[in-house]
Amino acid sequence: MKVTREQMLAIIGDGQRTDYFLHYINAWATTFGINTPLRMAHFLAQVCHETNGFKLLREVGKPCYFNKYEQGKLAKMLGNTQKGDGTKYKGRGLLMLTGRANYEAYQNSGYCTGDIMTNPEWLEKPLGSVKSGMWYWWKKGLNALADKDNILGVTKKINGGTNGLDSRKKWLVKCKKALDV
Numbered sequence: 001m002k003v004t005r006e007q008m009l010a011i012i013g014d015g016q017r018t019d020y021f022l023h024y025i026n027a028w029a030t031t032f033g034i035n036t037p038l039r040m041a042h043f044l045a046q047v048c049h050e051t052n053g054f055k056l057l058r059e060v061g062k063p064c065y066f067n068k069y070e071q072g073k074l075a076k077m078l079g080n081t082q083k084g085d086g087t088k089y090k091g092r093g094l095l096m097l098t099g100r101a102n103y104e105a106y107q108n109s110g111y112c113t114g115d116i117m118t119n120p121e122w123l124e125k126p127l128g129s130v131k132s133g134m135w136y137w138w139k140k141g142l143n144a145l146a147d148k149d150n151i152l153g154v155t156k157k158i159n160g161g162t163n164g165l166d167s168r169k170k171w172l173v174k175c176k177k178a179l180d181v
Helices: 005-012 015-028 037-051 063-070 072-078 100-107 120-124 126-139 142-147 151-159 165-178
Strands: none
Touching: 005 015, 005 037, 005 165, 015 126, 037 126, 037 142, 037 151, 037 165, 063 072, 072 100, 100 126, 120 126, 126 142, 142 151, 151 165
């Protein structure tokens, strides 16, 4: 499945951002099984929600905002074990990879070509953001849910809940229209 420039423009409406990401999306989609229009529509809809239309490649907030990733159940779930892990391993990339455990899993996956444990900002660059997002999509088994057109299931696997579900649904409608699904 190759996304055309015109299709991407119909989705995000920005030529510069389209040109920034499209090559990497098309280069890696097949590797991670995002190889049908429906799968790509679901992937891009989630990405558009998570990144505000490919505008944000890292989670934003004051340092105190990231304290939630360093305490209790959420810190344990994310594998954040050291003071500062919440800020250092905040959400980055197209699907906002979050937490020490997820960063380590991607680092060790064979798909990551840089040292993101030392330089997590690498996930904010086009190649790193696309590959990490597509890897996470694949790792979570989201192609199967996309094949069922199950946006609720996809959202829960990405977000852990239903945060932003209405936005994700709106993006999905737009992506399906652009990709002729």
